[in-house]
Amino acid sequence: MFGGGVVSSNASELALELVEKANMPSCHTLMAAGVIGYNNPLNLGLLGMHGGYVTNKAVDDADVLIAIGTRFSDRVALDTNDFAKKATIIQIDIDLSEINKNVAVDHYVIGDVKAVLNALLPLIENRDRTEWLKALDEFKAVDYKPQDDDSQILPHQLIGAICDMTGEDTVVVTDVGQHQMFTTQYLALNEKKQLLTSGGLGTMGYGFPGAIGAQIGNQDVPVIMISGDGGM
Numbered sequence: 506m507f508g509g510g511v512v513s514s515n516a517s518e519l520a521l522e523l524v525e526k527a528n529m530p531s532c533h534t535l536m537a538a539g540v541i542g543y544n545n546p547l548n549l550g551l552l553g554m555h556g557g558y559v560t561n562k563a564v565d566d567a568d569v570l571i572a573i574g575t576r577f578s579d580r581v582a583l584d585t586n587d588f589a590k591k592a593t594i595i596q597i598d599i600d601l602s603e604i605n606k607n608v609a610v611d612h613y614v615i616g617d618v619k620a621v622l623n624a625l626l627p628l629i630e631n632r633d634r635t636e637w638l639k640a641l642d643e644f645k646a647v648d649y650k651p652q653d654d655d656s657q658i659l660p661h662q663l664i665g666a667i668c669d670m671t672g673e674d675t676v677v678v679t680d681v682g683q684h685q686m687f688t689t690q691y692l693a694l695n696e697k698k699q700l701l702t703s704g705g706l707g708t709m710g711y712g713f714p715g716a717i718g719a720q721i722g723n724q725d726v727p728v729i730m731i732s733g734d735g736g737m
Contacts, residue, residue: 506552506564509536509704510574510598514618517541520573523622524548526629530641532560534575536704539694549641553581555686559644566640567592574598574618577607578705597621651691660684664691667729673697674726676719680712680736688731712736 511520517540524531524547532552533540541548549560564570570592575581582588585608594610596603597618604613614621651661664687667677677692678701679685685702694700701719703711716730 506570506572506575507531507533507537507540508573508575509534510618511537511540512574514574514599516574516619516622519619519622519626521545522626523629526626526631528631528634530563530634530638532556532563534578534581535689535702537575538689538692538700539698542695543693544695551689553578554583555580555690557690558648559641562644563641564589565591570594572596572610573622576603579607580705582608660687661691664688664731665693667731668693671698671727671729675699676701676723676726676728678702678712678716678719678728678730680730680732681707681709682733682735684731684733709736 507520511517520531520540523529524541524545528547530547530549531541532549534552535555538551543550549563550557552560552564567589568591570589572594574597576598577585577588579585588608593612594608596610596613598604598613598615599617601615604610604615651659653659653662673695674697676699677688679688681703689700689702692698692700701715703715712730712732713736716728720728
């Protein structure tokens, strides 16, 4: 389970290496969207109240959960007493105050995510997880899949069209609201296409100045801002 700390530490490549070396499925919070490409079969997607059935089911049934750079917010761990109840939870975070704050964990490591993953990776062994991955495929088969509608523009169709028309270097900025969740759910993020959003701050009006700042900092790439009426 990856959170925004992975992005802050610039450790996305190491996160991908961890997942692939361990042959271990992963999920992410809102602030870690794009850490692992959406088309990677080991990426289950967004976790929590806005996430998919397969992602939440995987966490519910996991025997071990490694939570990296995440604080278990109320949008991720809706019932903190029942979150990943079957799992041995290992939390990696730079901030000691985040340990056992929202969800009680079994083990923890305090440190910068990049430094911890660099130390951890040599110890990781590849394991056969065929049965576990097969079970997750069965969950995926019954997960919600939005259907196209030629009579109207649905959110997944709009976001899909934006993905089709933009290159890998595109930066996408959202405001706060339902469009923010649609973007996070349906934006085809890879290691280069970046998503900027205010996350847990819930700051309406973030999108426009955020997009201006992103464009000033990335003058050679397109920046797209997706907003709602409240944000504007």
